[in-house]
Amino acid sequence: MGALTLSQVTKSFGKTDVIKGVDLHVAEGEFCVFVGPSGCGKSTLLRMIAGLEDVSSGSVTLDGRDITDEAPAKREIAMVFQTYALYPHLTVRDNMSLALKQAGEPKAAIDKATARAAAMLALDPYLDRRPSELSGGQRQRVAIGRAIVRTPKLFLFDEPLSNLDAALRVQTRIEIARLHRDLGATMIYVTHDQVEAMTLADKIVVLRAGIVEQVGSPMELYNNPANTFVAGFIGSPQMNFLKSAALGERGESTGIRPEHLTLSRETGTIPGTVSHVEKLGGETLVYVRAEPHGLLTVRLFGEHDYAVDEPVHMTPDASRAFHFDAAGLRLR
Amino acid sequence: MSKTRSHAGRSIAAHAILITYTLIALFPVFVIVINSFKSRRAIFAEPLMPPMPGNWDLVGYTTVLEQGDFFQYFLNSMTVTVASLFFVLLFGAMAAFALSEYRFRGNLLMGLYLALGIMIPIRLGTVAILELMVSAGLVNTLTALILVYTAQGLPLAVFILSEFMRSVSDDLKNAGRIDGLSEYRIFFTLVLPLVRPAMATVAVFTMIPIWNDLWFPLILAPSEETKTITLGSQVFIGQFVTNWNAVLAALSLAIVPVLVLYLIFSRQLIRGITAGAVK
Ligand SMILES: Nc1ncnc2c1ncn2[C@@H]1O[C@H](COP(=O)(O)OP(=O)(O)O)[C@@H](O)[C@H]1O
Numbered sequence: 001m002g003a004l005t006l007s008q009v010t011k012s013f014g015k016t017d018v019i020k021g022v023d024l025h026v027a028e029g030e031f032c033v034f035v036g037p038s039g040c041g042k043s044t045l046l047r048m049i050a051g052l053e054d055v056s057s058g059s060v061t062l063d064g065r066d067i068t069d070e071a072p073a074k075r076e077i078a079m080v081f082q083t084y085a086l087y088p089h090l091t092v093r094d095n096m097s098l099a100l101k102q103a104g105e106p107k108a109a110i111d112k113a114t115a116r117a118a119a120m121l122a123l124d125p126y127l128d129r130r131p132s133e134l135s136g137g138q139r140q141r142v143a144i145g146r147a148i149v150r151t152p153k154l155f156l157f158d159e160p161l162s163n164l165d166a167a168l169r170v171q172t173r174i175e176i177a178r179l180h181r182d183l184g185a186t187m188i189y190v191t192h193d194q195v196e197a198m199t200l201a202d203k204i205v206v207l208r209a210g211i212v213e214q215v216g217s218p219m220e221l222y223n224n225p226a227n228t229f230v231a232g233f234i235g236s237p238q239m240n241f242l243k244s245a246a247l248g249e250r251g252e253s254t255g256i257r258p259e260h261l262t263l264s265r266e267t268g269t270i271p272g273t274v275s276h277v278e279k280l281g282g283e284t285l286v287y288v289r290a291e292p293h294g295l296l297t298v299r300l301f302g303e304h305d306y307a308v309d310e311p312v313h314m315t316p317d318a319s320r321a322f323h324f325d326a327a328g329l330r331l332r
Numbered sequence: 333m334s335k336t337r338s339h340a341g342r343s344i345a346a347h348a349i350l351i352t353y354t355l356i357a358l359f360p361v362f363v364i365v366i367n368s369f370k371s372r373r374a375i376f377a378e379p380l381m382p383p384m385p386g387n388w389d390l391v392g393y394t395t396v397l398e399q400g401d402f403f404q405y406f407l408n409s410m411t412v413t414v415a416s417l418f419f420v421l422l423f424g425a426m427a428a429f430a431l432s433e434y435r436f437r438g439n440l441l442m443g444l445y446l447a448l449g450i451m452i453p454i455r456l457g458t459v460a461i462l463e464l465m466v467s468a469g470l471v472n473t474l475t476a477l478i479l480v481y482t483a484q485g486l487p488l489a490v491f492i493l494s495e496f497m498r499s500v501s502d503d504l505k506n507a508g509r510i511d512g513l514s515e516y517r518i519f520f521t522l523v524l525p526l527v528r529p530a531m532a533t534v535a536v537f538t539m540i541p542i543w544n545d546l547w548f549p550l551i552l553a554p555s556e557e558t559k560t561i562t563l564g565s566q567v568f569i570g571q572f573v574t575n576w577n578a579v580l581a582a583l584s585l586a587i588v589p590v591l592v593l594y595l596i597f598s599r600q601l602i603r604g605i606t607a608g609a610v611k
């Protein structure tokens with residue numbers, strides 16, 4: 001239940017091509033995350049899967065059934081929106097049960113499904129309230145509950161956490177991961193935040209300007225990026241790109257993650273001066289200016305005392321270095 | 333402390349300005365209403381004197397209520413205004429929804445075409461409208477007036493409402509679509525309640541010119557059965573003699589229904605603003 005296939009899907013708004021031929025398979029029960037910078041077409045792709053946006057060419061198949069021209073309500077999907085999109089005139093209970101009512105389900109079944117979803121999300125005390133009487137986190141839980149009640153083949157999430165504050169975001173993220181385990185349903189989740197992508201996904205799809213740059217599990221993308229875009233997007237803080245020529249390495253640029261650089265006051269292969277230090281307690285981020293490479297980030301475990309303008313030396317872990325050609329493609 | 337004091341100071345200044353404006357705006361209305369209760373001589377001798385035992389005279393009201401069928405005129409005005417308002421809001425909102433929600437060829441052009449009426453006064457087409465109504469057999473019917481006023485009110489309604497409808501969250505409409513609501517349900521139950529303040533604004537702007545209009549009732553429906561209140565009051569304004577008591581009384585009476593409608597809409601306006609939509 002819930003295997004999705006996109007073949008050569010494209011979308012144009014007038015003359016602008018927003019999605020430029022996407023092929024993708026999401027297996028049953030998989031948690032798939034679309035990630036990419038703002039404006040790369042993640043939401044558009046998701047809305048095409050939902051049927052809210054026409055497909056310019058190509059096809060969408062769910063469980064072997066071609067749903068390319070099917071109405072949204074007939075696709076057996078549910079969607080959770082960034083802005084919650086709760087019906088302001090209905091109570092929490094009615095918000096959650098509306099889709100089943102529209103589908104003409106018997107009342108007993110609707111009540112049962114609503115009660116089950118409310119219990120899963122601890123929404124029981126709020127069932128008779130209106131959305132305006134709930135906090136942001138509660139509203140988003142109702143929106144998720146509304147999706148669960150329908151027992152869809154496919155869940156779609158469009159940046160569901162970006163309107164929540166940091167603490168609530170982590171909490172709701174965990175809740176979504178738990179829901180995925182409990183329901184075993186197929187989920188597609190859109191975000192521009194690579195931390196959300198890494199922590200939730202079975203499979204990450206990295207998008208740039210309407211093109212799929214790479215598909216893979218979080219660790220595949222981390223350990224084996226296909227190009228500089230994916231290498232720079234996955235991992236936080238961002239990967240450092242050094243000039244290969246200055247290091248005597250292959251290719252145009254050499255990518256080394258901040259956690260794969262060591263820092264020393266005495267010896268090292270790359271000299272530089274400390275430009276800024278960020279102490280986070282558990283880790284320390286040291287920004288080092290090293291010509292001709294520019295500003296490099298070094299991530300150290302624990303607390304370290306480096307002073308600004310202090311001369312230092314960095315040593316990369318050669319086994320974790322990536323080499324890229326002038327076009328940004330990975331050299332293997 | 334000083335902050336609260338300056339706040340109070342600003343609030344007093346704002347209120348002073350608003351109260352002054354209110355007094356100026358209400359002054360003519362006030363003069364009309366007080367003089368409608370006075371004798372003819374008292375109106376001219378002391379126009380600003382409030383009605384009191386010495387100058388008290390209800391002759392204006394008795395003339396108005398005896399001469400002609402004033403109750404019928406009221407009913408006509410009410411029917412025309414309410415029906416036109418209903419159609420302007422209904423069709424205006426539906427057109428605005430279509431323009432703001434759906435992408436189709438010629439969308440922008442259609443929007444401009446519908447807004448054209450804001451700049452071109454409908455009275456320029458009076459002759460053509462009259463010919464149209466004559467051939468349709470609608471002269472001296474309230475239907476003729478309702479049709480013309482609906483056409484007159486639509487451009488502004490479409491223009492204002494489509495701007496507001498663009499601001500209604502796409503996510504909300506899409507959630508409705510995924511839950512299987514029809515486009516009509518989405519329009520009536522999700523979008524309309526959220527643009528209620530704009531609807532009230534449009535209602536007020538549409539209502540007043542219709543209620544006050546003399547032109548089209550005079551041309552399209554001057555018969556005794558279809559006269560509106562503004563046309564009905566004209567009998568008291570003669571070329572040589574004007575029955576001021578009756579004119580003032582008729583005007584005072586004409587204020588009441590429009591005031592009631594206004595109160596209804598302005599309450600909607602305020603409720604719409606304070607209730608706030610769920611973001
Ligand atoms: N209805 C539309 N008309 C025209 N362009 C659109 C429309 N919707 C989205 N776009 C364009 O498509 C691109 C992708 O948008 P979107 O899918 O919302 O990006 P993301 O969700 O990745 O931030 C953007 O450049 C946006 O301007």
Ligand SMILES: [Mg+2]
Nearest residue numbers: 042043044159
């Ligand atoms: Mg988006």
